Amino acid sequence: MLEVTDIDLHYGAAQALRSVSIKAAPGRVTCVLGRNGVGKSSLLRALVGHQPISKGRIRWNGADLTALSASDRARRGVGYVPQGREIFALLSVEENLKTGFAPLKRADCFIPEDVFSLFPVLKDMLRRRGGDLSGGQQQQLAIGRALVTRPSLLVLDEPTEGIQPSIIKDIGRAIQYLREKGNIAIVLVEQYFDFARELADDFYVMDRGEVVMSGTRESMVEREVRKRMSV
Numbered sequence: 062m063l064e065v066t067d068i069d070l071h072y073g074a075a076q077a078l079r080s081v082s083i084k085a086a087p088g089r090v091t092c093v094l095g096r097n098g099v100g101k102s103s104l105l106r107a108l109v110g111h112q113p114i115s116k117g118r119i120r121w122n123g124a125d126l127t128a129l130s131a132s133d134r135a136r137r138g139v140g141y142v143p144q145g146r147e148i149f150a151l152l153s154v155e156e157n158l159k160t161g162f163a164p165l166k167r168a169d170c171f172i173p174e175d176v177f178s179l180f181p182v183l184k185d186m187l188r189r190r191g192g193d194l195s196g197g198q199q200q201q202l203a204i205g206r207a208l209v210t211r212p213s214l215l216v217l218d219e220p221t222e223g224i225q226p227s228i229i230k231d232i233g234r235a236i237q238y239l240r241e242k243g244n245i246a247i248v249l250v251e252q253y254f255d256f257a258r259e260l261a262d263d264f265y266v267m268d269r270g271e272v273v274m275s276g277t278r279e280s281m282v283e284r285e286v287r288k289r290m291s292v
């Protein structure tokens with residue numbers, strides 16, 4: 062279980078998160094929703110250790126991650142698919158996937174078959190440069206690279222952004238498959254409401270750095286959530 066308790070995050074004098082608390086359980090998809098600039102990416106960067114917090118606690122399966130570096134968190138099973146994908150343009154698809162070996166023990170340094178069964182295009186393109194892939198293929202590569210790290214907590218920042226509908230469907234199916242494995246907690250930031258509604262077991266809506274609404278999929282009042290997401 063991921064337990065984020067009362068975190069604040071600042072960029073200089075500007076406060077991006079205000080006493081944010083969320084939980085995420087294995088076998089469930091937890092969606093964080095909200096307009097542009099409300100702090101969703103900042104929350105994910107805080108989770109994975111890319112941005113320090115100024116107050117609060119981040120616990121994963123009972124261990125306190127708050128003071129750990131991003132690489133130590135990766136070793137404890139935190140996998141990250143960043144906004145904008147951050148593929149290495151000059152490395153091949155295979156080399157990009159192998160960058161996911163960094164937190165692994167030597168015996169685990171292979172690309173799990175799941176990566177290719179979820180995204181067969183990656184197998185066909187192993188020798189192609191990351192920069193030559195379409196946006197959708199790069200997104201699949203970014204998710205594949207995170208899966209190589211064998212995450213037990215998978216954090217995805219807007220995986221549908223700028224992606225064509227057929228690939229959005231593939232990504233949705235991949236997330237569903239990972240949820241059904243039952244041993245991975247998935248935290249998904251989204252602005253595409255319909256995609257989030259289909260996948261979310263639990264949701265949090267943010268506004269101006271705060272969680273303003275939360276609950277299970279069953280308790281979600283769509284009209285209220287949509288209101289918080291429209292500009």
Ligand SMILES: Nc1ncnc2c1ncn2[C@@H]1O[C@H](COP(=O)(O)OP(=O)(O)OP(=O)(O)O)[C@@H](O)[C@H]1O
Nearest residue numbers: 072075077095096097098099100101102103104144
């Ligand atoms: N590196 C940074 N330095 C200074 N301010 C930042 C930085 N990153 C984000 N911010 C500010 O923090 C606030 C929250 O941004 P954040 O990117 O977390 O929001 P978001 O909800 O993820 O939006 P988006 O969907 O556009 O990524 C915004 O006001 C943003 O301008």
